[in-house]
Amino acid sequence: MQSMDASETALTRVWRYAAGRPLLLDMLLALVLAFAVLRAAADDRATNGDVIVAGVAFVAVLIRRLRPLAALGIATSATIGAILQGVSNPGLIVALGVITYSIAAHTDRRKGWVCALAASGFVYLTGLIVAAEDWWRGETLGIFAWIFMAAAVGDAARTHRAYVAEVEERARRAEQTQEDEARRRVMDERLRIARELHDVVAHHIAVISVQAGAAAHVLQRRPDQVGPVLNHIREASDTVLKEIQSVVGVLRGADERETTEPAPGLARLPELLATLETTGFPVRLRQVGEARELPAMVDLAAYRIVQEALTNAHRYGDGSAQLLVEYTPDDVVLQVSNRMRAAAQKGAGYGLLGMRERAAAAGGSVTACPVGASVFRVHAVLPAEHA
Known part of the structure; x- marks a missing residue:
């Protein structure tokens, strides 16, 4: 056995x-x-x-x-x-x-x-x-049955192999699609973080740069007034550090809601304008239509677009700007206009690119170009309702 x-x-x-x-x-x-x-x-x-x-x-x-x-x-x-x-x-x-x-x-x-x-x-x-x-004898008919049975079994085997190959190919394509989607999400997240850091840092660094220049000027002519200017520099530095920590916290924390404060929106425009006012850059605000709650992505994009546009106006303008916020039934329209200095240096263009990307991500659009010989205008249209 x-x-x-x-x-x-x-x-x-x-x-x-x-x-x-x-x-x-x-x-x-x-x-x-x-x-x-x-x-x-x-x-x-x-x-x-x-x-x-x-x-x-x-x-x-x-x-x-x-x-x-x-x-x-x-x-x-x-x-x-x-x-x-x-x-x-x-x-x-x-x-x-x-x-x-x-x-x-x-x-x-x-x-x-x-x-x-x-x-x-x-x-x-x-x-x-x-x-x-x-x-009609059984031996002859048996040959027929044997040959056709062999063909039927072979056809079934071929069909089974084709089915298994199709299932494996679908699984491979699904896995490849998941990998591509994960890679795309990583790239989108990197772009979002880079854009957020640029918008946060650029604004406050521009304020610090302007105030540092003002401090040097005041120190030479009126030393007794240098204190408020330095205080503005310190506040801007603290603010930019806090916002950088907030953005970096998204990378370190397991839950974004637990590591970050609520995203800024148009409701924080008075705070932004007040900060610019203290640095000697007045902004005249005109609002058309009744303010209402916007989708979170649109609200954040609107705030960052205004912030970047005013930062550029502060850096390259003649010392003031006009801001229009218009609420229409379907959209929110943002427009920042400022007079350009003749000797203003041209920036790298990342701010304008970031504004366009934010607007596109929210389903809107941004145009930024000179109007006439001395005025620069940023015009953004964002959807006020969910798509």
Whole structure:
């Protein structure tokens, strides 16, 4: 009993090893069929013809993957020859079924069924030539059933492989899509953080720069008034540090809501204008329409656009600006205008780019360009309702 189990285990290992090597598997299968043909012939005193039949079966099965149609032709011709010579050997019929299976499993459905019909048809017609009166006997019909069953199994195997391949391809595409989406979100988040840092830092650094210049001027002419100017510099420095910590806290904290304060919106415009007023940069505000609550993204984008536009006006303008905030039924319109200094230096352009990106992300638009010879205007239109 143990020896039988050991032999079965060894046979299983051999079969698994051969299953991963198609050519070796075909050789083993061809040898098994040739041996079956010879053994069946040996029971009836094998002849040279039987040896030839075994060789034909071996060759046909061996080349079934490389030349499937040629293998089918060889097996069919050998079967027809055996029937005409009165040789009855089931090994050839088995080989014919194996080759039919291979064609159906590795080609398209139409070719598989056509080959099965052609092979069984030729064998059946040969049987009619030899014994026309026995067309209905079970052996003849059994050949039909065997060949078409092999074609059906091969077609099912091909369909199953195609289904598995499609499922694997869909899984691969889904995984690739998830990776692309994750990569896109990372890039969007990096851009958002960079834009936020630019808007936060640029405004307050501009205020510090202007106040530092004013401090140097006041220190030379009126030293007793340098204190308030330095106090403005200190307040602006504290504010920019707090806002940088707030933005960086998003990167360190697991929950953005727990690490950041509420995002600024147009409700904080008076605070922004008051800060600019203390630095000697008055802004005349004109509001048209009744203020109302805006979507969070739109409210933040509106505040940052106004902040960046006023920062640029403070840095490159002549010392004042006009701000228009107009609420329409569908949009909120923001417009910042200031006179340009003739000797103003041109910036890097990241502020204008950031304004356009913020507006586009919120579903709006921004235009920034000179109006006439000496006025620069930033005009933004943002949707006041959810898209």
